Amino acid sequence: MEILSSWLWNPFLVFMYIQLGLLxxxxxxxxxxxxxxxxxxxxxxxxxxxxxxxxxxxxxxxHAFFAALSATVGxxxxxxxxxxxxxxxxxxxxxxWVSALLGMSFRMSSAYWAVKQGHGEEKSxxxxxxxxxxxxxxxxxxxxxxxxxxVLLMMQGLVSANLxxxxxxxxxxxxxxxxxxxxxxxxxGTTVALVVIGGFRTILNFxxxxxxxxxxxxVLGGWSILLFSEADTWGAFSAVIFYAFxxxxxxxxxxxxxxxxxxxxxxxxxxxxxxxxxGLTPFWQGANHDHPxxxxxxxxxxxxxxxxxxxxxxxxxxxxxxxxxxxxGAYLTVSSFTHFLGEGGRIMVTACLVVFAYTTIISWAHFAxxxxxxxxxxxxxxxxxxxxxxxxxxxxxxxxPLWSFGDLLIGTMLMVHLLPLTYxxxxxxxxxxxxxxxxxxxxxxxxxxxxxGARF
Numbered sequence: 408m409e410i411l412s413s414w415l416w417n418p419f420l421v422f423m424y425i426q427l428g429l430l431x432x433x434x435x436x437x438x439x440x441x442x443x444x445x446x447x448x449x450x451x452x453x454x455x456x457x458x459x460x461x462x463x464x465x466x467x468x469x470h471a472f473f474a475a476l477s478a479t480v481g482x483x484x485x486x487x488x489x490x491x492x493x494x495x496x497x498x499x500x501x502x503x504w505v506s507a508l509l510g511m512s513f514r515m516s517s518a519y520w521a522v523k524q525g526h527g528e529e530k531s532x533x534x535x536x537x538x539x540x541x542x543x544x545x546x547x548x549x550x551x552x553x554x555x556x557x558v559l560l561m562m563q564g565l566v567s568a569n570l571x572x573x574x575x576x577x578x579x580x581x582x583x584x585x586x587x588x589x590x591x592x593x594x595x596g597t598t599v600a601l602v603v604i605g606g607f608r609t610i611l612n613f614x615x616x617x618x619x620x621x622x623x624x625x626v627l628g629g630w631s632i633l634l635f636s637e638a639d640t641w642g643a644f645s646a647v648i649f650y651a652f653x654x655x656x657x658x659x660x661x662x663x664x665x666x667x668x669x670x671x672x673x674x675x676x677x678x679x680x681x682x683x684x685x686g687l688t689p690f691w692q693g694a695n696h697d698h699p700x701x702x703x704x705x706x707x708x709x710x711x712x713x714x715x716x717x718x719x720x721x722x723x724x725x726x727x728x729x730x731x732x733x734x735x736g737a738y739l740t741v742s743s744f745t746h747f748l749g750e751g752g753r754i755m756v757t758a759c760l761v762v763f764a765y766t767t768i769i770s771w772a773h774f775a776x777x778x779x780x781x782x783x784x785x786x787x788x789x790x791x792x793x794x795x796x797x798x799x800x801x802x803x804x805x806x807x808p809l810w811s812f813g814d815l816l817i818g819t820m821l822m823v824h825l826l827p828l829t830y831x832x833x834x835x836x837x838x839x840x841x842x843x844x845x846x847x848x849x850x851x852x853x854x855x856x857x858x859x860g861a862r863f
Contacts, residue, residue, distance in 0.1 A: 428509025442704035477618035481767030483680030489739035495672030496664030500722040501651035502673025507714035510683025518706035521693025535694035537686035564775030567813035572764035573801025596799030629720035638727035681710035
């Protein structure tokens with residue numbers, strides 16, 4: 408499994424992701440970067456406003472943004488960063504940044520098309536899913552591609568976003584308290600069931616309420632180290648930039664770190680963390696009837712916060728603690744924070760890991776359920792119980808094969824989702840530019856009849 412995953416990512420998927428990311432950014436004239444700040448400011452101004460939802464399956468921009476963050480900020484931001492740096496060296500963090508910046512355009516485009524073509528689909532199993540725009544725009548094989556993507560997303564929900572998260576929670580709690588995996592599994596499976604069985608509104612309300620505060624606490628804790636301790640923050644930052652393009656030699660007979668390793672693990676762990684390009688964006692941020700640019704720009708902000716802010720905090724603390732050659736994963740992150748903050752740091756990071764993993768699990772329960780319904784599943788309640796039972800199993804499985812299988816799943820989803828999305832975007836560039844960059848559009852009256860979606 409590990410060999411197959413490594414072969415897929417190095418170098419094929421790494422270069423595909425970078426090339427398509429640059430293509431999306433160029434084709435949309437950098438709209439993701441230009442519109443993100445504006446929409447975040449609008450979200451802040453509207454924080455006390457009551458939002459009238461158009462229908463029972465609609466999700467407000469505020470809830471969608473925080474729920475999307477809760478689905479992405481998880482084990483990847485702690486264990487994933489630690490693994491990337493341990494296996495790829497300091498330069499891996501730079502390539503995580505690259506993956507996020509390029510992923511902004513993927514997420515923007517995905518949310519845009521989910522909203523643009525979501526009118527009249529409120530009661531359809533396609534509504535607020537990536538399958539919607541694939542079926543509507545890829546005429547010859549769209550249904551088949553959508554079905555394959557739904558299977559992969561459901562498997563991702565059960566494996567990477569459930570087993571891996573649950574396993575990491577068990578390892579963290581066991582290391583902190585000595586509690587056996589059985590009791591951790593029982594508690595996790597039960598608490599997951601309590602929220603998941605309530606349906607998507609319960610998941611949405613819980614995750615969007617809890618996740619932002621834990622993210623703020625974690626970032627403040629990390630930057631208190633980087634700014635107010637003996638940590639060599641500038642030296643760590645410089646090492647990230649330098650070793651992204653230069654091999655790192657290590658004494659003592661070790662082989663060192665090649666640039667390609669930094670590139671591979673940085674991109675792979677970056678995508679695992681922020682999830683851009685695999686098709687998860689529409690589930691929350693495609694569930695509204697506002698102008699499609701709003702959801703698109705809010706979606707673009709998710710990988711920026713997840714990776715540029717949260718993962719950078721983790722990575723710089725790890726590098727300044729200088730333990731990354733000997734340790735890896737979540738243990739490396741916990742140990743690095745403990746190095747500076749003592750037991751308080753250990754408790755804080757363990758608590759954040761548990762909450763991040765938990766909110767990721769319950770968010771992916773909703774994504775997997777929607778895919779299950781799309782594939783013809785009828786008994787939703789049975790699926791919710793099954794998903795909760797999988798969370799119980801996670802702590803007892805070996806972690807390394809799960810990571811490899813997760814990388815394999817993500818790589819496959821990137822191909823199945825990004826290639827048709829690229830076709831859709833390139834075919835409809837004038838339409839996207841009119842909606843996303845109206846001030847730069849030269850011909851606002853250009854015909855829009857080639858699309859089946861609503862006009863704005």
